[in-house]
Structure formats: structure tokens, C-alpha cells
Amino acid sequence: MKENKPKFKKIDFYNLSKDYLLKMYFTMLKIRDFENAITDVYSRGLMNGIAHLYIGEEAIATGVCANITSQDYAVSTHRGHGHLIAQGADLKKMMAEVLGRKDGYCKGKGGSMHIMDASKGILGANGIVGAGIPIATGAAYSAKYRGTDQVVVSFFGDAASNQGTFHESINMAAAWKLPVVYICENNLFGISVDLRKITGNHNIADRAFGYGIPGVAVDGNDVLEVYQATHTAFVRARKGEGPTLIECKTYRQKGHHIGDPGNVYRLKEELEAWTKRDPIKTFKARLIEEKFATKEELKNLEEEARQLVKTAVQFAEDSPFPEPEEAFEDLFYEI
């Protein structure tokens, strides 16, 4: 029986330099290695709370954030490590934050679900499903108000698309032509609940039509497709033509959070099929096959990424815990 090989367009089609492509590959490696490191530190009892892994969805963060400049903003979700890394967040400070240390991005006050790097325009991961969408929309209003050509990316999942804030925010963004790009990471499940069972029309991109804005669904595991669609949306936004909805179809290779095997509510065959389409593995194969990079070059990048993550973990483990008195700081801004 002929095996169904995933069908991708030729890399040439996208007109990107080798440098750019390798940068994308490197970003996906960093995300994957970081998330694996999270599993390790969690298993060793160093990390408290809950961790939501981005493994299998790296192509979306990478492809979208390749379009983001240092002027733009992005608002993320509880599954936000990938988005932060793709925007250039410091791995050391991220890992320290996740371990609750003083040197973390948020001085240990936010944790995995609330990491923010305001200096890079990363307006934070968010622990409430759908809560980031209006915040991103407001940042876009602010850009329009101030007359800049900044663009805001609003990341959210398929489950969030059923939250009231999705509807209200996209409606206002459409009405006022705000420069926001809505990225729906459709991994088909909201914890254990299958999107297809609880949504009337589970092609989320279709909803765009209802708001009068363009919407498109892409293969979320093809980093170049994601890149391409986002690029168009950014051009639109910068020209003042308003928001776009991009649905990226993907799949979680692990459970919803560490400790959830993710197999009670999902079919083994579905997981296997998606794992075969692993975004990093397939991109690597394409790069080599179409002679954009050698196995050696890619191996070097893999080593480099691994080393970066290792350094980050060491930094975090060496960082001290904050003092109890610090719990009372940073509530209000005082002059």
C-alpha cells in the first residue's frame, strides 16, 4: 500500500533565503528543546504549578513570529512558551521564571502562564482562555490611535474561539479596521473536549466571513505555509485594511499539561498520523531533499539549540528564590 506522504509545496515557491529558512529551523529546535527541558525540570520536582507544552505546534509560532518586528506586539495563551521563544525572548529568563526564581522575567511572580517581556512587545501569556484576545485588540487600537504601523498578533486556541471575547473582539476589530492578526491554533481539543463535538461549524476560519474580514485555514505543521499566510495578513494590517483570521490546523503531541497522557480522549491513530507530520522532522527532510542545507549544517544547529537550552536550565537552577517580602512589591506603580 502506498504510504501517504505529506504534500508540501516546494520551498522555492516561498522565495526565502537559506539564512531565513535555517533561522526558522533553529527557532523550532529551540522551542522543542525548551519544552523537553521543561518536562525534565518538572519531573525532577524543580518546577511547581502546571506546564502546558507546545510540542508539535512549533511551526505556528515560528511561521507567525517570523513576520513580527521589534515594534510589533503579541499576546499569547497559557501554552505560550513557543510564542515567546519565537519572538526572541531570553531562554534563561524564561526558564528562571518557570522555576519561580528571582531572575525570571517576572521575578517569580507570574510563572509559566503569565510570562511577559514588555521590552520586546510580548504582552504576556495569559491564564484565562480567551482573555488575551481583547487585550491584543486594544493594543491594535492603540497603534491606530497613535498613528504607527505597528501590528498586533493575537494567539488563541480552538477552544477560545468559543469564548465570548473572541466574538466581541473580532467584531470590534473588523468594525474599526484594527491592525491585528488573529491566529487560531486549532489542535482540535480543549483539554479533553473534542472541538468537533461542541462546535457547530468547526472550520473556525469560516467565521471570518461572518465578521466581514478575510479568513484562511492553513496547515499548521508547515512552517512556510503559516509564514506565507501571516505575511499577507501583516501587509493588510500595515496598510490599514484591518484584521485577518488565520486558522492553523495542528495537533498536540503531548497531553494538555504535564501529567495528562492525552490518550484517554484521543484516538491513537489520529495522534500517530499527526506525529508522522511532525513540523520539525518534515521541515528538516524538505531542507535536505531540496538541497537547501546539508545534514551536517542542520546537526550543528541542533547541537547549538541543545546547548542554549542547557545553559538556560543551569542559569535558572543557579538563580536564587525571591524573598517572601517581595510578594508585596509591584502591586501599584509608585513614583
Add this chain to the structure above:
Amino acid sequence: MAKYIIMPKLGFNMDQGTVVQWLKKEGDTIEERQEVLEIETDKTVMPVEAPCSGILRKILVAEGEVVPVTLPIAIIGDKKEDISQMMEAAYQKLGKKEVIEALKEVTPVIEKKLTLEPRKEAEKRISPRARRKAKELGIRIERLTSNHSVSTISEKDVLAYHKTHQGKISTEDQVDKRILYTGMRKIIGDRLSQSKFTAPHIYFTVSVDMSKVIDILNKFNQSDEKRISINDFLVFTVAKALTEQPNINCSLIGEEIVYHKNINIGVAVALEEGLIVPVIKNANKKSLSILSKEIKKLIKLARERKLLPEDYQGGTFTISNLGMYGIENFTAIINPPEAAILAIGAVKRVPVVIEEERLEKIGIRSLMKVTLSVDHRLIDGATAAIFLKQVKDYLEFPEGLVL
């Protein structure tokens, strides 16, 4: 390099896990992140991935065994490397844990029988404010009655009682008056305690013939409107004596004895709340009349409670005078961080032995006893004695002050 596979902590509340099934056996080649075994947490069955590539050299824990999180359960390494030390370490960690559980003794829980006795409802109720007032005025609460239809005694009732019973309060009605040991009194009290208990005090007393000083002052005070007092004269004299005996003008600060360059003399003033000591800065550089004016001003401010911190800080020597109460002599407690204090007694007309033309006879002189307390850590007997003698000499022969 060989590595442990550990029992992973996969949930915030997870303390231990059970090995359900080994998916690989000893000797198998493992890829990094490949699933090696399945464990059961408190909630579900989860796969465990290999942390690195290599050969599964040793399985340390069998299927069905329960292991606490983060402990080693297997070893992955190269084919030929020596893992005996790792195995020993691992077994030690694993072995210890099992023993503790068995040794836990179950102690019987004795149930305490709770008998709640209903609190006796007080016949009279009194508000917190009234209770406070009663305590302050020294009135027993049992003596109070409420004047209202509501049976709670209020502050008004206490004040009314106090008014009508003023002067007629018998000892049965009275309770000990209580006020909190706080505020200024406590601060002064604590400092004095600290001084007395830390600095070894030694005391020196001399009797000073004040005749000449009294004479001089009478002459001054006839012509001058503002009276110059004995106290003012003492400050002037002590200041001069200190310039000549600077070893007295010092403090122990940390590990150092600091000999102050300024001579700042404090004059103790008694207030209701306690003693306060305003300081005359650079007393040695001021004339007697200026000193007198300044001392009067400071005392006035002190009595009005208007002294600023700079007025009572920075002293290097203190003079305390109880002569106006008729006290003949007393020993004063050094005012820290100073090293000495001079206690002045009353001037008394007393019989003394005087020598006149080689014959001893009795005369009557105005004698004043002064007692010097010094901190023996900083000033020894001879130094103190010399200083005190100097003060006495200046007082008995004031001409010396002009030199």
C-alpha cells in the same frame, strides 16, 4: 556518560509512582526521548521517555513496585562503561525509603470530651471605652452603675461617678492606678537601664566651698537684669575643666574610644514624663553671660516640650542639679554615650575646720557636694580625680578661670 532514568514528578501533588510496565529490557538500545516504561501516577498511566540515547544497562525497580518521585529507577549508558557506583548509590536511595514506613507506630487517639460550660452572663455590661476610663481613673468597675435603661455602663457613667466621688473615694473603692510603661518614660527608662548595666560606674565626691562663687554671682546679679545662677557658673567651670582634661570628654563607639573635639554640655531638666537633657554646644567657647542666656532658653523650651532633636543630641558631658530640692548629694547615672556625669547637691551652711595662723578652729562655710560618676572602661580613678579636683579648684579659686 551513564544517566539515571528517574521516577518523574508529573503532577503538583504527586509524591510517588508505580512502575506498570517496562517497554524495553536490559541490553536494548534506546533513542533519546523514546518511551522506555509506563508508570501509574495517582491519576493515570503515563509513558516515561529516555533522557538520552544509549543502552538500557540496568533496571533498578521491578514492575509493580512503588517509588517516590525523583528517585532513580534505571540506568542508561554506554555498552562497556562501569556503572557499579551508580547502581550502589541508587540502591541506597531506594533501599532506605522502604524501612521508614514499617516503623511508624500507630498511637491511639484519645478523644477529649468537650464539656462547654456556658459563660456566666455578666449582670453588668461595660463598654470598652468606659472600662478604659475606669482603669485610668482608678475606679473599681463593680462600683459603677448604669444610668440608662440599657444596662451597659458607658464612659459618661464613669465620669459621673468620678465627679461625685472625688475626694470621697475610700480605699475599698480604689484600685491600683495603672498606666502603660510606654512612650517617653519607657525610652528614658530603657536608656538608663542600659547605661547602668553596661558601663561600670565609679563615683567620686568632693565638698566644694562656694563662698567666692556666691560672692561673684551676687555682684553680677545686682547690676544685671538676667540672673546668673550657680548652675550657669558650673557649666562654665566644667567646660573650662574639660578643655584641660579632655580625657573625660569621650565616648565608647563600637570598638573605638572617641575623644570629642567639641565640648557640648547637657543640663538635665526634670519634666513630668521624665528627664530631658538639652545640650549647650561648644560650652567652652561661650562667655558666662551667653551661657546663662542659652541655658535659660533651652530650659524654657524643654518645659514647653518644644525642643528639637538637635537641641538634645550631641552632648559629651552632663550636669544634673538637685540642689534646689535640698538634696545634699546623690549619684547620677551616666547619659550614654557620654563617659561621665556630674551630680550637684545643695549649698549648705556647715561648720568646717579652718586653719588660721597655724591654729585650727571651727568656721561656717557654704559647702556644696558634687559627685562625679565615670565609666570605668574609659576613665580611670586618677584621671577622674584630677578632673574633679580641677573643677573644685576653679570653684574655690575662680580667679583661675580668667587665666
Add this chain to the structure above:
Amino acid sequence: MTKMKKVTYSQAICEAIDEEMARDKNVLILGEDVGILGGNFKTAVGLYQKYGDLRVKDTPISENSFLGMSLGMAITGLRPIVEIMFTDFLLLAADQLLNQIAKIRYMSGGQVKVPLTVRTTIGAGRSSAAQHSQSLHAIMCHVPGLKVVVPSSAADAKGLLKTAIREDNPVLFIEHKMEYNQSYEIPEGEYTIPFGKANVLREGKDITVIATSNLALKAVKAAEELAKEGINVEVIDPRTLIPLDRETLITSIKKTGRLLLADEGYERVNIASEIVMDLMPDIFYYLDNPPERLCLPNVPLPFSPALEFPLIPDQEKLYKRIKKIFKD
């Protein structure tokens, strides 16, 4: 002597917003009907014509999201004022107000500040019934991260609102819907009133009345009546619930020994309970009577005036309650 002028409460608020928008080009106002209509309570009259569509924004009925949007604006350089018609509707935006706005600075370890003002209204008395008449400010005080301001008069409203807009932290500004059409004297020209300073509206020595919003003004009127009968009432308007001016309140209670708090929230979990408990360690030994509170009873507000009015705390109820305390 400051020159005074007569305006309505809503005009005073409109002036505050106008002055701040003129002063700082990053200040904008958004909410339902604030644009062309000038606000449902006339608090934004003329602003749309003056500042344009981008700065005076009519929103759809999406409280949670447009409040969330104002947060996005506040952390990217703007100073938004959001008008939410009633505290009842603020519940729709509870996530954005209490989980996001109140917490984002803290969770980010101080990376961002949130210069946001959320204006809303409390108060019954218009037969608006159970879902449009609530005074839910006590709920908003519970979650740390917001400053909560409750002005009593128009003069205070203007000065406090200007401070709120200039404040670099999220402020919940509570207006009283029955006051909007009332005329008051306010000082001419620009002025601000700082947070954390209570206002002693009337001095007295027999009892301290701490009253929020327009109840403070009603308490003063009740006090004037009581003065004729020899009861000397001290009336204090706390002005800001967070931060609370504890010193002024404690000094007063130590003087009088009696305390009555008046607030239009429901009696259960009223802000009065919180204030008493906050002050209790410092006032217990000075109390001659147990502290009392005058609030809305624990029932939803009924529609019919015959049912509604007897429930609402007002001047007469204050008068009667204080008299009862001094019954002996």
C-alpha cells in the same frame, strides 16, 4: 476665597474629562453611547464633536472585551477612560477587571503599568429594579490591584476624577446615578483632590458617621437636624476606599466613641464591615457603643416605588438610626 460656580454633577464630570483630554493627547474615552449621544448620563457632552471619533469611541455592547481592549491600550501608551453604565454591568467584565487589569502589573513583576480609569454608577431610586440599581463596589474592593474612589459631591467628583485619570494605576471611579442632574457649587478653574485623604464634612463630638457617596451629603443634613436636639454628629466622607485614610477615621472615633457607617451596598459583605474590621484593632478600646451600619437590606431591589424607597438608606433613616443610638 476660591470662586465658585454652579454646575450639575454630570457637568462637573464632563469638565474633568474634557480638561484631561485637552491636557494629554493620550487620554481617550470609550463606552456605550459616549460618542454622539454624549453619554447616557450626559457625562461626555460635546466631547465627540471636540475630539473626534478615535478619542471618543462608541462601543458595541461587549463590556468584557472593550474593558479588555482598554487594558491593551493602557499597556501600550494610552490613558483610557472606560464608561460602564452600571456596576451591575461591570459583572459582565469581571474577568478583565479582576483577573487581568488588577493583576497584570503584579504578574509581570512590575514590567508594565496600567493608567486606566473605569467609571461606573451605583444607586437606586429610579425604579430601575434589581439589575440596574445595585451598588456593587464592595465586590471590586475585595480583589487586590485596583484603587477604588467614591466621590460624594460634584466638587469632589471633578477633583478626584482628574486625579484618577492622571494616576498610573487602574482606578475604579464610582458615580451615583441619582446625582447627575443635581446642581452643586464647585470651584472655578482646575483643581485635583488627592487619594487617601478623607474629608471631614462636619465636626462633632458625640458620634462619627462614615458615609460613602451621596450618603455623606445626606448625613450632613441629618446631622443639622440632630444638632437642634443636642446630638453633635461628626460626618466623614472617606472619598477613597482604596487607599483608605485610616488616620482621620481613627482620630474621629477615638474622640466620639460611637460609630455609624452608611453605604448603599447590600448589608451583607458591605464595605462598612470591612472598614470596621480594618480599624478595629485601633478603635476597640475607645468604643462606647457597638459600631452600626445602615445599608440596603439583603433583598434584590424591587420595581415599585412603594417597595423600593423604604429600602434605600436616606437622610430620614440616618436621622432615626442616630436618634435610636442616643435613645437614653
